[in-house]
Amino acid sequence: MSSERLLHFVFFLLPIFLSELPGGAAGNTQAEALLVWRATLKSHDNISSWAVNSSAAPCGWKGIACRQGKVMGIELPGGGLAGDLSSLDFSLFQDLETINLAGNGLTGPIPRRIANLSQLVSLQLQQNQLSGELPGELGALGEKLLRLDLSENHLIGPIPPSLGNLSAINHLILFKNQIDGEIPGELGNLVNLEDLELNFNRFSGSIPRTLGG
Numbered sequence: 001m002s003s004e005r006l007l008h009f010v011f012f013l014l015p016i017f018l019s020e021l022p023g024g025a026a027g028n029t030q031a032e033a034l035l036v037w038r039a040t041l042k043s044h045d046n047i048s049s050w051a052v053n054s055s056a057a058p059c060g061w062k063g064i065a066c067r068q069g070k071v072m073g074i075e076l077p078g079g080g081l082a083g084d085l086s087s088l089d090f091s092l093f094q095d096l097e098t099i100n101l102a103g104n105g106l107t108g109p110i111p112r113r114i115a116n117l118s119q120l121v122s123l124q125l126q127q128n129q130l131s132g133e134l135p136g137e138l139g140a141l142g143e144k145l146l147r148l149d150l151s152e153n154h155l156i157g158p159i160p161p162s163l164g165n166l167s168a169i170n171h172l173i174l175f176k177n178q179i180d181g182e183i184p185g186e187l188g189n190l191v192n193l194e195d196l197e198l199n200f201n202r203f204s205g206s207i208p209r210t211l212g213g
Helices: 003-020 024-040 112-116 136-141 161-165 185-189
Strands: 064-067 070-075 082-084 098-100 105-108 122-124 129-133 147-149 154-157 171-173 178-181 195-197
Touching (some): 161 185
Parallel strands (some): 070 098, 098 122, 122 147, 129 154, 154 178, 171 195
Antiparallel strands (some): 064 070
């Protein structure tokens, strides 16, 4: 076999070989998704290690934690990121357990697709400039989510009653937003709740009896 034909043969087999490796295909797809999001950010100097030619993409990138080649955590608190989350395809990160993007310059609404991350344990988006209403879909994270911190943003509208479905949650932190309306009595269903912080918002009415009001 000539060297030219051998080279073509290797290039033909390489994608097949990578797809057979544990997490190989998933890792490549997730790396591409992260790079697409990075390209939309107005400021991303702190994640310059995210590069398509990186041999460890994406598991060797700053702020990315993996298990068996699949992304389990996106953790970039205080990372100097500016932009929104709309271009990050969360559907490609079904094994994601932690998101910590606190203390950045993220704007825009909280993507409803985050609610499809059924393995998510901790979602920390505090100290950003996120706007819009709290997605009711977040209530679908009930079985695993232990911590939801959306404090110190610009969120508006009422607390969705569906957050009362977060049966496992320990920490629900929403202070310093512009959330209004009445506090839903469904929050009294959160029997594992240890820390509920709703101060510095625009609530009306009384504290529900289910919360000791």
